[in-house]
Amino acid sequence: MSARRRQIALGALALVVVVVTFAVVLPRIADYGEVWELVSQLDRTWLLALVGAVALNIVTFAPPWMIALPGLRLRQALPFTQASTALTYVAPGGGIVGMAGSYGLLRAWGFDSRAVARAVTLTGIWNQLANLLLPVVAVLLLSIEEQRDALLTTVAVIGAIVFAAAVGLLALVLWSDGLARGVGELVQSVVNRVRRVFTRGPLLGWPERLVHFRRATVDLIRRRWHVLTLAAIVGNLAVFLVLIVSLRAVGVESSQVTWVEAFAGWSLARALQLIPLTPGGVGPVELGLTGILVGFGGPNAGVVAAVLLYRAFTILPTLIIGLATMAAWRWLGPGRSEEGVDAAAGNPPGG
Numbered sequence: 555m556s557a558r559r560r561q562i563a564l565g566a567l568a569l570v571v572v573v574v575t576f577a578v579v580l581p582r583i584a585d586y587g588e589v590w591e592l593v594s595q596l597d598r599t600w601l602l603a604l605v606g607a608v609a610l611n612i613v614t615f616a617p618p619w620m621i622a623l624p625g626l627r628l629r630q631a632l633p634f635t636q637a638s639t640a641l642t643y644v645a646p647g648g649g650i651v652g653m654a655g656s657y658g659l660l661r662a663w664g665f666d667s668r669a670v671a672r673a674v675t676l677t678g679i680w681n682q683l684a685n686l687l688l689p690v691v692a693v694l695l696l697s698i699e700e701q702r703d704a705l706l707t708t709v710a711v712i713g714a715i716v717f718a719a720a721v722g723l724l725a726l727v728l729w730s731d732g733l734a735r736g737v738g739e740l741v742q743s744v745v746n747r748v749r750r751v752f753t754r755g756p757l758l759g760w761p762e763r764l765v766h767f768r769r770a771t772v773d774l775i776r777r778r779w780h781v782l783t784l785a786a787i788v789g790n791l792a793v794f795l796v797l798i799v800s801l802r803a804v805g806v807e808s809s810q811v812t813w814v815e816a817f818a819g820w821s822l823a824r825a826l827q828l829i830p831l832t833p834g835g836v837g838p839v840e841l842g843l844t845g846i847l848v849g850f851g852g853p854n855a856g857v858v859a860a861v862l863l864y865r866a867f868t869i870l871p872t873l874i875i876g877l878a879t880m881a882a883w884r885w886l887g888p889g890r891s892e893e894g895v896d897a898a899a900g901n902p903p904g905g
Contacts, residue, residue, distance in 0.1 A: 600803035623673035640876025688821035738764035
């Protein structure tokens, strides 16, 4: 199958998943008329709380990138993170598209390619590791409350295994120049075998590039791993806050769905976003989150209303701001001598 036909087939599958989710499955869980009635009757106080939670969520996008890419200022980090995240909502491929888009956007602003690659890698690793670890934390919290969920437990076990493997591989790469070179040789060999199948030329130089990457990355991690981890935790909790506020705003009380149960459902939804089936996980995330919250005892209409609110308030603002940012990208970039791009590239201002 040609690449174009594969893309068309994947696009058609994604469209089917979205249509089935919103036109078939969710209406069977709750009548959209009841859902709209709950949403349309939102109290002004809860609406303001939602707006506040969304604003906090948007702001927390920036700090991890500012930590991972010295020289990136808040004025640029805020629109940049919205633009790069918006790319994951409009194109299939999920995090891979977002990482590639992040690299291209920052390079267009003049940041050094190696510094950008390091920042994209570190923020991507920290974010994906958090998504893998969240279900494990959720299962532990549920066990404290003497609750169990088979699906979430399965996801947690898989997440823990992948998390351990990813951390182990990262540790090998960062342990020494020799190990980094060995991993680079192995990856280069595997990639080149795949490229030969598609009659592509070989890629060269990965071992030494990985060694240089390892040295710069180890230095950055040694100095900033704690603040990077804290920023990632705060960012994830800000997203969760939008879900909690959405649940309480439509009348789903803590007696029906506790914050621990909501966290469990949310962690499952975050794990589902790792599957690049549809842009932003639209469809699978709504189904997974709705299913587990209803399973915990949440009212059908209230849960569906809260899930749709949560997804709308976490996707639409970023999508709108991100697309507007990309349209004005050239005028938003930092000046090389005035905003720290030279510092990030290792050059003195004006040099």
